[in-house]
Amino acid sequence: MQWPICFGDLVDVGDLNNSVGVVTLWTKKEFILRHLKPEQYALVGQLYSRHEGFNALLRNCLANKNIRHILVVGVDLNKAGDALISFFECGVDENHSVKGVNDVIIDKEIPLTSLDNLRKHVKVYDYRSLKDFSKLSSIVNELENLGSYGEPEIFPITKQAIPDTYPSEKSGFVVRENYIGEAWLHILHNIMKFGFIKKSQYSDDQRELLNIVSVIEKEDPDNPKFYEFFKFTKEDLFNYYPQIISGDSIKGIEYSYGQRLRSEKDVDQIQIIIDILKKTLYTRRAIAVTWNLEKDISSEKPPCLILVHFLVQNKLLYMTAFFRSNDMFHAWPLNAFGLRKLQFTVAKEMDILPGSLTIISNSAHIYKQNWTATQDIIIQYNPKLKMLGDQRGNLIIRLVDGKIIITHTGPEGKVLDSFTGKDAYYLYTELIKKKKVSELSHAIYLGTELQKAVIALEKGIPYVQDQQLQFI
Template structure:
């Protein structure tokens, strides 16, 4: 199972070198363990029998894997095994079975591969590298030790083959989206009724204001700090589905247990659900304890569950992105906040949020509370370079343009003129009546600044409305015209 090595690249040229387990560079064999921890399988194998052993978490990883194979074309066999948590294994198997469509997409999947690699090169890889599919979906084992034993059986059958081509690389495509616009750098906020529409808003923020920076995964990202996304009305039992979401309903259903259940696949380092419901050696069920706290006292600030294991995650290579889930009660409704240290906005945000909304409803139902808003805080909100074009296309094609009026939860404003003193008067009100906030002035500019300083509106369109309405009032005052709020001015 070895081949003549005529490569012009060093091993350190391998993409994501530190995330690969290197065995014998003269071997024909690459091993892809999907989400199962690669070291659990590799440690049971003879390093002489494989070149590379690596995980494959996302569609982007297929592109990196392919570029490595083109650099080291002595890889002629690719063993696919382990837990397929994100359908990347299914996509890779579909590529080897069907090839690519004209737009570099894998038929039957939502995976689009690297357009910097020509279609003929992708087809050459598909024809010259043999996929050996040992996934559980094909009836093969899930346990890492059993997977290793199956791999040994397959290795014994393989003939030694020469490299299928000369080593080569392909140019990286220019980044999509241009330079980042100036921004406040941190503390971005969006709000929507549903997960799907809110996802579009967060994605637009990242693509518009995200700084282009390197990552630990050999590709660039656009990143903004500390986004706060609020979802107000999504019914997790009857979600508002959108065809532009980058996953199918079946994939979402398969994802739910990763947060809602303590069970995990053999060989997987952890799931969020396991950390939340069976944390540590003693198996603490933090969600059950949250429910107990909320039943004991609705005013509690201690309904909190965490995923971070200080001993493991401070030094480990695969720390959780979701750090904390907390809940509190306002006016008889359960509000929940989830905090992420790192958040892949294009690929993971929407699935994470749908599942967390289900968890929120479970806690609300079990504590006899109504369902309030869900808040997602993302310390690093980012989109990887291979998804920039997808993100921009999705935003341009499907973004909902709000032409309808939304009621501002912070109230509304009553605008009138007082001719005797030549003043514009503005009273802030809520459904409960007038508040202490009253403003008067002679110009729209003066009043806009006063109201904005008090932060009495929460929606961008509300501030825009105030600007238009106050400018109308100023014109009416100066020209002696009649002014009625929300009515057009009548010029004689």
């Protein structure tokens, strides 16, 4: 048997008959190894994960029962050290959950009897507070070499389960696209991947994200870019517009957003906003609300759209809308088109061009009855990766006189700034600190180009941005 059985390429192996293992957590194992000799340990390795890495450590220990002492040192960024120490001190319950810590589960394939036996014969030592690693050698030398406590045990690897939802930012997901259809695909994908599953007030579970911020740049509501995956026709869309832009009552509808914005209590908030903006172009008070405190605080059907806010900047009319609750499968696309139509209507009255539309959907959700249909759309019309086009400008990378030079130009090509260095890490951290990148695809692209530039610099070969390196 080859040992270690897990992550053998990531750990440092010493004397397989030694009884000491050293876990360095998030501290680089090289900082520890410089103070120890190979004959002083069986294995030295880092431990990043409270799940995969933690289980791998236990499997390695059970596969080599010469290990009787585990020293835990280093920086414990994600509390993997807490999990390890709690396992040895408190054990596990019948569900394989480590006692004393939250959300740490040991693989079900490892029997509880084997785990109890491991805890009985192996001792863990908490040296996370140790700063002077040179003391480790004398600490290790004082440990008794106890010998093996049994035959190696190897268990089947756990099959990877697909989680119901993936870790995420929890709140604040920005989707920026030119057109509503493109944005909708990304919104659906985000909710199905990261949405928290919870109950709703309509007897149906929901996947929910908090505060999806969608920015629409170019959509023309009078000549919409239409996609076959929309759940409505162009006729449906144009018939919907009055629900947003008109204050008239609509047959079959209890009330519309347009009524709340344009005729509630005989007040046309939108016209007032137009008049205010015409008089004071720089005002920050051009806000219209749909919420009626007297009616809505206890209503069973309060409005989902709460407010719209208009601002003029650089001779463009920008609009922001806030939804307290937004059905992102059925309602959001129509809402977005309707709000864009409202923005265009106000802009036309003011004789000004529209800027982007921003929609903040506080509770952005998809009901369970629509999950399958949503997933089908995502699979069939996979959201496209936005390739570059960063609105903060372009970054041009060159090699000059043995250094990497990054020139920052604006979208129109004007030079704004420059950075010089030889180290990719230094350069990309400078770009991050100076807020030079906004697009994820642009950031990843720059990382690959900077690494190419570093390799070219080290090898003494030419570097040309966007071209493969030519090794001679």
